Amino acid sequence: MGFLTLEGVSKVYGGVPVVRDVNLAVAKGEFVSLLGPSGCGKTTTLQMIAGLVEPSGGRIRLDGRDITQEKPNRRGLGIVFQSYALFPHMTVAENVSFGLEMRNVPRAERDKRVAEMLGLVHLADMADRYPRQLSGGQRQRVAIARALVITPPVLLLDEPLSNLDAKLREEMQFELRRIQRRVGTTTIMVTHDQAEALSISDRVVVMEGGRMTQIDAPYRLYEQPATPFISTFVGKMNRIAGVWRDGTVTVGNAILESAPADIAPGTAVTALIRPEKLRLCRPGEGRLAGQVASRFFLGGHWLLTVATEAGEIMVSVPNTGEEPAREGEPVGIDWTPATLRVETASEVAA
Amino acid sequence: MNRSVATPWLLVAPGALLFTGLVLVPLVLTVVLSFLAYDHTTGIQDEWTVAHYVHVLTDGYYLAIFWRTLRLAALTTLICALIGAPEAYILSRMGKPWRSIFLLVIIGPLLVSVVVRAFGWSMLLGSTGLVNAALQAIGLGPVRLLYTETAIVIALVHVMLPFMVIPVWTALQKLDPMVEAAAWTLGASRFTALRRVVMPQVAMGLLSGSLIVFGLSASAFAIPGLLGGRRLKMAATLVYDEYMHELNWPLGAAIAILVLVANLVIMLAYNRAVEARARRTLG
Numbered sequence: 001m002g003f004l005t006l007e008g009v010s011k012v013y014g015g016v017p018v019v020r021d022v023n024l025a026v027a028k029g030e031f032v033s034l035l036g037p038s039g040c041g042k043t044t045t046l047q048m049i050a051g052l053v054e055p056s057g058g059r060i061r062l063d064g065r066d067i068t069q070e071k072p073n074r075r076g077l078g079i080v081f082q083s084y085a086l087f088p089h090m091t092v093a094e095n096v097s098f099g100l101e102m103r104n105v106p107r108a109e110r111d112k113r114v115a116e117m118l119g120l121v122h123l124a125d126m127a128d129r130y131p132r133q134l135s136g137g138q139r140q141r142v143a144i145a146r147a148l149v150i151t152p153p154v155l156l157l158d159e160p161l162s163n164l165d166a167k168l169r170e171e172m173q174f175e176l177r178r179i180q181r182r183v184g185t186t187t188i189m190v191t192h193d194q195a196e197a198l199s200i201s202d203r204v205v206v207m208e209g210g211r212m213t214q215i216d217a218p219y220r221l222y223e224q225p226a227t228p229f230i231s232t233f234v235g236k237m238n239r240i241a242g243v244w245r246d247g248t249v250t251v252g253n254a255i256l257e258s259a260p261a262d263i264a265p266g267t268a269v270t271a272l273i274r275p276e277k278l279r280l281c282r283p284g285e286g287r288l289a290g291q292v293a294s295r296f297f298l299g300g301h302w303l304l305t306v307a308t309e310a311g312e313i314m315v316s317v318p319n320t321g322e323e324p325a326r327e328g329e330p331v332g333i334d335w336t337p338a339t340l341r342v343e344t345a346s347e348v349a350a
Numbered sequence: 351m352n353r354s355v356a357t358p359w360l361l362v363a364p365g366a367l368l369f370t371g372l373v374l375v376p377l378v379l380t381v382v383l384s385f386l387a388y389d390h391t392t393g394i395q396d397e398w399t400v401a402h403y404v405h406v407l408t409d410g411y412y413l414a415i416f417w418r419t420l421r422l423a424a425l426t427t428l429i430c431a432l433i434g435a436p437e438a439y440i441l442s443r444m445g446k447p448w449r450s451i452f453l454l455v456i457i458g459p460l461l462v463s464v465v466v467r468a469f470g471w472s473m474l475l476g477s478t479g480l481v482n483a484a485l486q487a488i489g490l491g492p493v494r495l496l497y498t499e500t501a502i503v504i505a506l507v508h509v510m511l512p513f514m515v516i517p518v519w520t521a522l523q524k525l526d527p528m529v530e531a532a533a534w535t536l537g538a539s540r541f542t543a544l545r546r547v548v549m550p551q552v553a554m555g556l557l558s559g560s561l562i563v564f565g566l567s568a569s570a571f572a573i574p575g576l577l578g579g580r581r582l583k584m585a586a587t588l589v590y591d592e593y594m595h596e597l598n599w600p601l602g603a604a605i606a607i608l609v610l611v612a613n614l615v616i617m618l619a620y621n622r623a624v625e626a627r628a629r630r631t632l633g
Binding site for chain 1: 528
């Protein structure tokens with residue numbers, strides 16, 4: 001039994017199901033991300049938890065209490081909106097103080113808690129500024145402080161980092177995690193950025209077409225994606241269609257050795273392997289021969305596309321100081337058979 | 351050539367000419383006229399005087415009319431704000447087809463001449479009109495409505511409402527709807543969220559709406575003329591009477607200038623007071 005549970009929650013907008021039969025149990029203190037492309041229903045799910053959207057079906061429970069019908073101002077959840085939704089006519093301190101005022105917290109205690117919270121988000125000297133005088137990252141931290149100062153049982157984050165530039169986004173990811181660990185608030189974050197979801201969550205929930213298709217810890221999600229969609233949406237994945245024969249995947253003349261699997265010979269299968277699990281080697285060596293089709297330098301690593309008999313395969317080469325093969329050069333590709341997973345057509349359909 | 355120097359002047363020339371010809375020159379002529387002496391038998395004299403101003407400012411008859419103008423314009427503005435702001439809020443929260451339809455309903459009356467609408471109101475408010483018939487049916491009437499200040503205010507509110515709704519609606523359009531939701535999630539009731547979060551942000555829209563409504567109401571002519579009757583005069587009808595019935599153009603001009611100055615002072619003061627506050631917080 002989770003601290004916050006969704007039981008068969010669904011939402012239909014004008015006959016179109018947006019969220020279908022969502023079940024989720026979030027433990028106390030956990031950081032869960034709802035990950036998915038735009039239009040997958042993740043924001044609607046968050047808004048139903050917040051009480052801003054009424055579910056068409058199902059129950060939402062908080063600490064055992066049914067809050068499905070409760071008004072948003074009675075739920076007491078902290079929410080950080082994508083646009084931050086700060087009150088533009090109030091100072092930073094007034095913004096943060098608003099929730100406490102609504103709770104009739106006495107002035108002296110209010111001031112104390114606001115100051116503490118601004119200290120936590122490193123904005124103590126910005127208390128008298130107006131939101132328009134702050135940078136994007138500062139506004140975001142005000143929004144977090146405003147949501148946390150009321151000590152909500154659950155903190156909801158709606159794409160909190162999407163309006164920040166790449167560098168700041170990375171900093172704020174760690175900042176967000178630090179604050180969450182420090183305060184220990186159960187947190188649900190909506191994001192479309194898989195790297196963000198993997199790096200800061202305890203568990204990641206992937207949503208596709210209004211359904212939750214996988215709920216797992218980031219590492220398992222990455223290593224064992226449950227659906228073809230997740231395999232390509234979370235990280236990069238080579239997907240090679242072939243036929244299962246003698247414990248390998250056969251693609252034309254190419255034979256891809258894989259982890260053992262209990263599949264009937266002759267079944268149509270898809271071989272899955274991540275670019276970073278592949279090693280580039282000298283021509284003639286390795287398990288597969290090919291020719292470099294394109295090469296991108298990405299700083300920490302190179303991403304090569306190699307044309308092989310099994311089709312184009314992405315290979316990630318760590319930047320160790322040595323330049324990898326150039327476009328047009330012949331290369332070999334090697335891997336550990338255990339890292340090549342096999343998916344049957346029936347799994348693909350599911 | 352000095353093309354770059356001449357260009358801005360050429361570009362403002364049409365507007366400047368229009369403004370000079372249609373506003374500045376008549377205004378200057380009116381000011382000049384207001385300082386010319388007048389004799390009932392021989393008409394406008396060729397000598398300067400401030401007698402008209404002294405006359406207007408010391409005569410209780412004129413002061414009463416000025417006071418009524420100010421009072422009715424302020425009352426109209428207040429009622430327009432009370433009706434228009436909620437109306438604009440509801441409008442901004444409406445769904446796709448209805449918003450355009452109701453916007454049209456609000457703007458629609460502007461397509462009908464003020465004179466026609468004033469006659470419409472005089473038929474409704476007359477002693478045998480629809481309103482009195484209804485009041486009589488429920489045993490409250492008959493009530494004298496036509497040729498009262500009430501009739502003037504009702505009709506003015508009707509005419510001025512779009513000028514309040516549209517600026518407030520525009521201000522609401524610029525508001526992030528999530529800001530209101532944020533207030534709810536922090537524990538504010540719908541009413542508190544409106545009062546503490548939405549209202550301060552539409553203050554500027556309310557200010558411009560109030561200025562337009564006040565200015566237009568204070569100088570309204572057709573409505574007080576048709577619904578106030580001969581005795582219940584407002585500034586604009588007074589000026590008209592001085593010009594057309596008394597034929598005392600200089601006195602009429604003096605009244606017009608006084609009304610203009612008073613209007614200007616009130617609006618500027620109001621604008622300063624509200625805008626200074628809004629500027630500080632909204633930027």
